[in-house]
Structure formats: structure tokens, C-alpha cells
Amino acid sequence: VAVDEESAGGRIVLRPERVWLGGRFIWDVAVEIDTQTGRIARVGAAAERPAGAVPVERLPRRALLPGFVNAHSHTFQRLIRGRTQWRPGSAPGADFWSWREAMYAAALALSPDAVHDVARFCFLEMLRAGYTSVGEFHYLHNAPDGSPYDEPNELALRVAAAAAEVGIRLRLLNVCYARGGIDRPLEVAQRRFATPDLDAFLARTAALRASLRDEPTAAVGVAPHSVRAVPRGWLRTLHEFAVEQDMPFHIHASEQPAEVEASVAAYGLRPMELLAREDALDARTTLVHATHVTPDEIALLGGAGAVVAACPTTERDLGDGILHAAALIGAGAAIAIGSDSQTVIAPLEEIRLLEYHERLRTLQRIVIATGEPGEPGEPRAADEPGAERRHVAPVLLAAGTRAGARSLRLPAGDLHAGALADLVAVDLDHEALAGADEDDDALAAALALSAPPDVVRDVWVHGRRVVRDRAHPLDQEATRAFRSVAARR
Numbered sequence: 001v002a003v004d005e006e007s008a009g010g011r012i013v014l015r016p017e018r019v020w021l022g023g024r025f026i027w028d029v030a031v032e033i034d035t036q037t038g039r040i041a042r043v044g045a046a047a048e049r050p051a052g053a054v055p056v057e058r059l060p061r062r063a064l065l066p067g068f069v070n071a072h073s074h075t076f077q078r079l080i081r082g083r084t085q086w087r088p089g090s091a092p093g094a095d096f097w098s099w100r101e102a103m104y105a106a107a108l109a110l111s112p113d114a115v116h117d118v119a120r121f122c123f124l125e126m127l128r129a130g131y132t133s134v135g136e137f138h139y140l141h142n143a144p145d146g147s148p149y150d151e152p153n154e155l156a157l158r159v160a161a162a163a164a165e166v167g168i169r170l171r172l173l174n175v176c177y178a179r180g181g182i183d184r185p186l187e188v189a190q191r192r193f194a195t196p197d198l199d200a201f202l203a204r205t206a207a208l209r210a211s212l213r214d215e216p217t218a219a220v221g222v223a224p225h226s227v228r229a230v231p232r233g234w235l236r237t238l239h240e241f242a243v244e245q246d247m248p249f250h251i252h253a254s255e256q257p258a259e260v261e262a263s264v265a266a267y268g269l270r271p272m273e274l275l276a277r278e279d280a281l282d283a284r285t286t287l288v289h290a291t292h293v294t295p296d297e298i299a300l301l302g303g304a305g306a307v308v309a310a311c312p313t314t315e316r317d318l319g320d321g322i323l324h325a326a327a328l329i330g331a332g333a334a335i336a337i338g339s340d341s342q343t344v345i346a347p348l349e350e351i352r353l354l355e356y357h358e359r360l361r362t363l364q365r366i367v368i369a370t371g372e373p374g375e376p377g378e379p380r381a382a383d384e385p386g387a388e389r390r391h392v393a394p395v396l397l398a399a400g401t402r403a404g405a406r407s408l409r410l411p412a413g414d415l416h417a418g419a420l421a422d423l424v425a426v427d428l429d430h431e432a433l434a435g436a437d438e439d440d441d442a443l444a445a446a447l448a449l450s451a452p453p454d455v456v457r458d459v460w461v462h463g464r465r466v467v468r469d470r471a472h473p474l475d476q477e478a479t480r481a482f483r484s485v486a487a488r489r
């Protein structure tokens with residue numbers, strides 16, 4: 001039933017079959033959203049009548065969940081999907097570092113218009129898969145020859161415009177990138193990323209924040225690229241800036257063994273130890289990847305209450321390694337997800353790989369489950385008296401929603417009054433869920449561990465429905481523009 005949301009005085013009540021609340025599906029719940037503030041006004045019993053004449057939109061055979069949060073993305077890398085899956089016959093092998101050459105070539109070729117067109121298409125693909133917000137780790141700053149644009153934030157603003165056009169919530173994580181390695185200057189191929197002056201970078205980040213001040217669905221964060229790419233002394237200043245400005249602080253860390261070795265060789269410290277020593281590791285910090293960490297580093301991350309942005313579809317594509325997801329959660333860290341290189345854009349696949357990769361490594365099943373310290377959801381009572389069941393799905397769904405919101409510092413990720421009205425509706429008649437939908441726990445598990453991205457039918461961001469029955473008004477235009485950029489490569 002189509003309801004004109006604008007004509008309803010800014011409020012609408014959604015009445016799906018089930019709602020994901022507190023780590024389980026609950027029936028007969030209504031979610032009232034305020035389309036003017038973009039917030040959830042009320043979550044309550046469906047039988048309660050809302051105050052005033054608020055229109056009710058019934059969503060039969062739909063389950064409503066918080067929208068997924070993409071904590072780590074580089075939109076321009078969508079352009080090289082499918083184009084790096086080969087190696088030269090003469091080379092001994094391909095790895096992260098050879099993939100990076102292809103990625104740099106794509107980065108060097110893009111005009112500001114192309115940056116916009118690729119970002120817009122990529123954001124659209126994210127929305128349709130159920131991501132309602134994205135942390136764009138943005139390091140494409142300069143013109144192709146390496147000189148700054150007249151407007152130094154030109155490309156960041158193009159990305160922000162793309163996000164606003166399609167209606168995804170954006171946290172633009174502005175990246176500081178000063179050198180090619182701990183003891184190496186920037187490479188020629190890295191000239192578009194360069195931010196060689198710390199004060200200029202901070203001023204530019206503050207200016208970007210001011211430019212986006214009136215955008216209800218955009219905000220800024222600060223992100224040293226990695227311990228490789230910024231001088232040690234800058235980490236503390238960048239983190240202090242994030243605290244002052246109340247922004248998220250993100251950094252790539254320990255994605256590859258070579259990066260860890262370089263940090264140990266230069267500083268005598270592994271990356272997490274270095275960040276802790278520089279007072280840059282706390283609950284504001286998101287470590288992207290954190291794949292190659294020792295038990296001591298896991299304890300550091302947990303003690304700090306930091307967030308790890310895992311990007312398992314990218315990590316498997318690039319041969320990065322397997323995240324110690326269960327140990328990190330057990331230590332007190334939160335795990336969020338990111339589509340990173342865009343080799344796959346599917347939040348449900350990212351969350352399930354957290355568990356599936358652990359199974360392959362440990363030769364066990366149900367490695368990440370409810371009932372451990374710091375994990376959401378209670379164990380469920382089983383049929384036998386006194387017995388309980390520890391389920392996987394609530395922890396995985398929390399990684400895709402609540403932990404991502406924490407990483408991007410958004411009041412989202414759970415459905416309650418006052419939270420941002422960023423929602424997805426799942427089709428309970430989808431063939432992938434048939435049979436499992438008879439049981440709420442089985443439904444959650446089928447969704448988290450089995451279902452394809454197209455179970456998501458409708459998407460709301462800031463109280464506004466941006467995807468309806470998997471369609472978006474900009475589908476054709478955005479696809480045409482993206483194809484045209486790809487064809488020119």
C-alpha cells in the first residue's frame with residue numbers, strides 16, 4: 001500500500017509482521033517514524049493506537065530490522081571489480097601488493113565527474129543490499145598530476161553529493177596520507193592521496209565539516225591511512241583532533257604481515273602497541289582489518305573497547321588472512337563490517353564470514369555465539385529443563401548494525417525511540433527463507449547465514465524510503481553513468 005509520507009504531517013507508522021528487537025524477532029510491534037527529524041518516534045505494541053491521525057502502512061510478510069552499517073568503503077574501487085582476477089603467466093604469484101598496482105591505476109584515471117559517478121553507483125548498490133550508512137575512507141584528494149584542486153575538498157564534496165543524491169547516510173572519513181612507507185617517501189602513483197602538511201590537512205578536514213554542516217545525512221571523520229603512511233608523531237595529534245571535534249577515528253591496521261614487520265623494525269612495536277603508546281587507541285578508534293594480531297594486541301583492543309572493521313569478502317579476495325573474531329569479541333572489542341574494495345557488496349555475506357572463517361580455522365561449529373561477555377542477546381532456553389542454546393545469528397546481526405553504528409558514532413543500529421530511522425524490510429516470502437520463517441530463531445539464522453542480498457526489499461534512511469521493492473528512482477541514470485566511466489578505462 002503506497003502512502004504519501006509527506007502528506008502525513010511527517011509521521012508514519014510501519015506495521016511489519018516481525019521486528020528485530022533486542023537480538024530476536026518480535027511479532028505485533030509497530031515502529032513510528034518521524035520523517036522530519038529522521039528519527040524513530042516510538043516502538044511499541046501494534047495494538048496501541050498512535051496519538052493523532054498518523055497513517056499506518058502495513059508491511060505483511062516483511063520483517064523490519066535496523067539498516068546495515070558499512071563501516072569501511074572505498075567507492076572508487078568498485079571500478080576494478082572483476083578486473084584483477086588474473087596473473088601474468090611469467091609471475092610467481094599475485095597478492096595484495098600486486099592488486100594494489102591495479103587499484104592505483106584506477107585511482108589515477110578518475111576525473112571529479114567520474115569520482116561522483118562511480119561513488120553514486122556504488123552507494124546505490126549498497127542501499128539495495130541493505131546498507132543504510134557508509135563510512136567512506138576517502139583518500140583521493142588531488143588532481144591526476146598530484147596538485148591540489150582549487151577547492152581542496154573537491155573530490156570529497158563530489159562523493160558527498162553522490163551520497164546525498166541516492167540518499168545513503170555518509171560518514172566521510174577524511175584520510176591523512178603522508179608517505180609511501182615508514183622509511184619511504186610517497187610513490188609517484190600515490191600523488192593523488194598526498195596530504196604532506198599536517199596542519200593543512202586538519203584545516204581542510206575542519207573546512208569539509210563546515211561545508212557539510214547543513215546536510216542532515218552527512219558528517220565527517222578523521223582517518224590516518226595506516227601506521228605506514230603517516231609519521232608516528234602525527235597519530236597523537238590526529239586522535240586529539242578527533243576528540244576535539246567529536247569525530248570517529250579510523251585507521252587501517254595489521255592487514256598484511258609486511259606492515260606489522262615494518263612497524264616492529266622501525267619502532268620496536270606492533271601496530272596496535274604503537275597506537276596505544278601514542279594514545280590513539282580507545283573506544284573512538286576503529287581498526288580496519290586487524291587481521292594479524294597477537295593475543296596481547298587482542299587484549300589491548302578489548303581493553304580499549306575499540307571497534308574492528310572487518311572486511312571479510314575483501315580479506316578473502318586479497319589473501320589477507322582470517323580475523324580472530326571470537327577472541328576479539330571475547331576480549332571486549334566490537335566487530336563491525338565493511339565492503340572495503342567492493343569486490344562484494346552484501347552485508348549478510350560479510351557478517352556470516354566472521355563465523356564461517358572461524359569454523360574453517362578452528363574446525364568447530366558455532367564459534368561466535370550469544371552468552372559470552374560483551375555479546376548481545378541472551379542464550380535461549382531449550383526444550384530440556386535447565387538447558388540453553390547459544391545462537392550465532394544475534395551476534396552476527398549486531399556486527400552488521402550496532403557495532404557499525406558505534407564505529408561511525410551514529411545513534412543507530414537498534415530500533416528504539418530516538419534512534420535514527422534507518423531501516424530495512426526483509427521479504428519473508430523469499431525462497432531462501434522458506435521453512436525457516438516458521439521459527440523466529442531459524443529465521444534469524446537463515447537470514448544471517450544463508451540468505452542472498454535480494455531478501456532486502458525496502459530501505460529507509462533518515463525516515464525516508466529510498467528503495468521500494470528493490471527499485472530506486474536513480475537506478476537507470478546512475479547505472480548508465482557508471483557504465484560509461486567503466487567503458488572509458
Ligand SMILES: [Zn+2]
Nearest residue numbers: 137252288340
Ligand atoms: Zn581499506
